[in-house]
Amino acid sequence: MSLKHQITEDMKAAMRAKESDRLSTIRMLLAAMKQKEVDERVELDDVAVVGIVDKLIKQRKDSFSQFSQAGRTDLADKEAAEIRVLEAYLPQRLSAQEIAAEVASIVAETGAAGPGDMGKVMAVAKTRLAGKAEMGQVSAAIKQALSNQ
CATH class of the missing domain: 1.10.10.410 (Arc Repressor Mutant, subunit A)
Structure with missing residues (x-):
């Protein structure tokens, strides 16, 4: 099963389980993937999807550090939760x-x-x-x- 298909299936599962936070993160990921496909007129493979996930995680980490420095723990916690959802789609990292x-x-x-x-x-x-x-x-x-x- 391709990573793109797995993400779509996870979105359906999150809908059924009424996991709104997880669902919104997966939808954001799917939107970023669709945007890349439309902009470049290509079908994304697993490597491209991992690249998008990496980019989104980097953005979330930057936001997390900004919110933490500003004392906004509510927003920092939301970013941390999104990072955890997105990291599930990354392959095992090298040491x-x-x-x-x-x-x-x-x-x-x-x-x-x-x-x-x-x-x-x-x-x-x-x-x-x-x-x-x-x-x-x-x-x-x-x-x-x-x-x-």
Whole structure:
């Protein structure tokens, strides 16, 4: 079953169970997916759906930190609940050690020799690690690997 189909089925289940918070989050995700399909005139595959989920989680984390700093725990709790719902659609994330190992192999493959080659390594890493790791962690691992050379 494709991830897109799974999300649709989860929306139906949330409707039946009358889980309004979960339902609104899934509907927001489906709306973002539909918007991307309409804008780019493409049918989304699982990789593209994971990219959208990643983007939405990043937005929710930013909002969560803003609301927490402002003392709005009610809104921060809502954002945290949305993050939990969205994270269910992500594949298993790589550990820091696994990310470092992947980055090391990418650096070796590309022949990167220093911080100036960050863009070249990051381009390969984005395609290979999309959905498997948070790109902020990947970027930090690349900087670490390239500064050690």
